[in-house]
Amino acid sequence: MKIALGCDHAGLKLKNALIAHLKEKGIETVDFGTYTADSCDYPVYAEKTARAVIGGECDLGILCCGTGIGMSMAANKIRGIRAAALSDAFSAEATRRHNNANILCLGERVVGEGLGCMLADIFIETPFDGGRHQKRIDLISKLDDR
Ligand code: RB5
Numbered sequence: 001m002k003i004a005l006g007c008d009h010a011g012l013k014l015k016n017a018l019i020a021h022l023k024e025k026g027i028e029t030v031d032f033g034t035y036t037a038d039s040c041d042y043p044v045y046a047e048k049t050a051r052a053v054i055g056g057e058c059d060l061g062i063l064c065c066g067t068g069i070g071m072s073m074a075a076n077k078i079r080g081i082r083a084a085a086l087s088d089a090f091s092a093e094a095t096r097r098h099n100n101a102n103i104l105c106l107g108e109r110v111v112g113e114g115l116g117c118m119l120a121d122i123f124i125e126t127p128f129d130g131g132r133h134q135k136r137i138d139l140i141s142k143l144d145d146r
Contacts, residue, residue, distance in 0.1 A: 001124065004058035006032040006049030007108075008042035011064025011071070014108040014116050018062060021117040027124070030058055046074035050081045053102050061103040062120055068107035075103050079144045082137075087111050092119045096126035098133050 003022055007015035012034060019029050032048040034040045042065045053061045061083075063071035068085035075083035083103035084095040087110050095101040104123040106116050 001060075002028040002030060002058045003124065004030050004032060004049045004052040004061040005063070006034075006045035006061070006071075007064040008034055008045060008066075008071075009037050009039050010066035011042075011068075011106070011108045012037055014106060014111070014113060015062075015064040017113040018064070018106075018116060018120055022120065022124075025121075042070045043074035046071045046083075047078065050075045050078040050083070050103060054078060054080045060124060062123075063103055063105045064108055064116075065105070066107055066109045068105035068110065072103075072105040075105065080141070082140065086119065087115070089119065089122055092122040093126045096123055097129045098136075100128040100133070100137050 005015050005019060019031060022029050033045055046063055049061045049063055052058045063075060065071045072083040072085035075081050081103055082099055082101045083105050084101040085105040086092055
């Protein structure tokens, strides 16, 4: 399991905490930046991270910004990405089981480091249920073609 991570300046501390947490658990990470607290544009890092997931370099992605919302909007523009901005455990599990989400988006101004790490653990460890949900994922994919 290899996790791609990206952030803007407003998500840097949370991203760094997530990387340390995942490394401690023996999970491989790839950090697509940003690497400093200088103000920057979140779509740049959303795209780099999303392309690593779509290209197969990484299995899943995690994006951090102030709210998680801008990152999810940007990442969802990339064909095949299903990015979910969330801040509760139920949604973290459900978006893997039902939506087969491949990117988790977290807001550093919304969740603390402890909750952020817990949500990442749930997201990474929960499988897609498949079955009736696959048809709905296929319908989402078809929207890319219209
Ligand atoms: C940066 O100030 C902030 O707008 C950004 O991190 C993010 O929250 C956007 O959705």
